[in-house]
Amino acid sequence: MDRYERIIALDRHLRAARRPVTVAHLQDELGCSRATVYRDIAFLRDALMAPVVGDGEAGFHYDKAEAERFELPGLWLSSEELHALLAAQQLLARSSGGMLSSALAPLQQRVEKLLDAQSGGKRWPLERVRVLPHRGRRMDEHVFRIVASAVLDRRQLAFDYRARTTDEKTRRTVSPQRLTHYRDNWYLDAWDEDREALRSFSIDRIGGARLLDAAARDVDEAALDAHLAGSYGIFAGSPKGWATIRFSAKAARWVADERWHSQQQGRFLPDGRYELKLPYSVPRELLMDVLQYGADAEIVEPLALREQLRAHLQLALANYQDD
Structure with a gap:
């Protein structure tokens, strides 16, 4: 078992024990060496502040009075979950051309601290996780933040939009519905207030974005799916x-x-x-x-x-x- 699983098992054994548990018994229960038992005991006591008392001769146990108030930290990951988080970290860092890197820097730092804490100082071979964006477009991070805020805060949004097919610039006022990531690019699905219809906008073509005070109109989920996912492609529309x-x-x-x-x-x-x-x-x-x-x-x-x-x-x- 990995370290996460050993710590969970060690906590369970020490919590349930009515008398000190010997190192030899813990070796058998955890399936690890004597040195590993001592390292896990030290980590449990010193890093996680568990009420471990005893020694290698008499055995280890929890202080009964303190054990009732002690709990393992709320977020622990198995080895498979840790590896998946590691891959997700690389996807976050390398996708969208780095566009989200500064916006999500605080989250990135938290993920890195979590990985460091659970790796026990082990170096992860990050170069073995490759993320290769394909045909991603350059996008204004400031615009993306405003659009994302409008979607999540449920507020109307005004912006200039330059259509890719005609290069015509128009001013739009919309009620944002969804952010869509499609083929390495971001789109805004929204209700166009002037045209009174659902539209999808490529965020890299949006400029002069401004949050409005008016609340966004909510379109029924079924109607969104029928219009925006009914046909092939990002600008789907109703199937013809x-x-x-x-x-x-x-x-x-x-x-x-x-x-x-x-x-x-x-x-x-x-x-x-x-x-x-x-x-x-x-x-x-x-x-x-x-x-x-x-x-x-x-x-x-x-x-x-x-x-x-x-x-x-x-x-x-x-x-x-x-x-």
């Missing part, structure tokens, strides 16, 4: 139809294990290919993802979506025509 995509037998080994959408339907065909069906509204993102598979993917239906992909491929091919 279902797309059927067939992947080659080679690509099927990957696609069959991927989750493209919560309502997707997939099946292997007799020849080893894989057929995927999923709802979509705005085809832009779906087309880009299908294009990543090149000749290993084919949109079967609807015909309009198939023709859109054909047009994309023809335009791309035109870039490689000889002069």
Whole structure:
């Protein structure tokens, strides 16, 4: 057992013992060496301030009067939980291009202290946990903090938004609903007060953000899910139809294990290919993802979506025509 489990077991044995417990008995119960027993006793007594009395000759026990007032610290982690926290620490430190590092620095310091306390001075090989952000966009940390505050404080938010497709700048007043982290980028799902509709905004395109005094309008969770997660992609909207995509037998080994959408339907065909069906509204993102598979993917239906992909491929091919 690891140190956490030994300390828990040691506390249990000393608390239940009616007479001093010998080191030999603790060795058997904890499955460790004599030296480890002494180290754990010292840690329990000196670091955790447990009322341990006795010595190695007569045995150890708790002072009965003090034992009733002593409890182990509230947050202890098993070795598996500690390792998971270690991985989460690296994700926090390295994801989003470091954008959250200063905003969450106090939490980061607490995590590091907890890891140090439970590692007993052991050095953890942090370089063995790799986090590789993919296509993350640059974002203003100050804007992110204001947006996050609006979401959590349930206050309306005003900001300038520059649409990526048209580069047009508009002033928006919204009731924030959710923060969404999608493909290494952050989005704000909100009720647009002027347009009276749900919209998703890429936070890296938000500027001049300002908290308002007005309380945010709360949209029902079911309505949020139906609109924002009903179709494929981040700017989902209500589904307009279902797309059927067939992947080659080679690509099927990957696609069959991927989750493209919560309502997707997939099946292997007799020849080893894989057929995927999923709802979509705005085809832009779906087309880009299908294009990543090149000749290993084919949109079967609807015909309009198939023709859109054909047009994309023809335009791309035109870039490689000889002069």
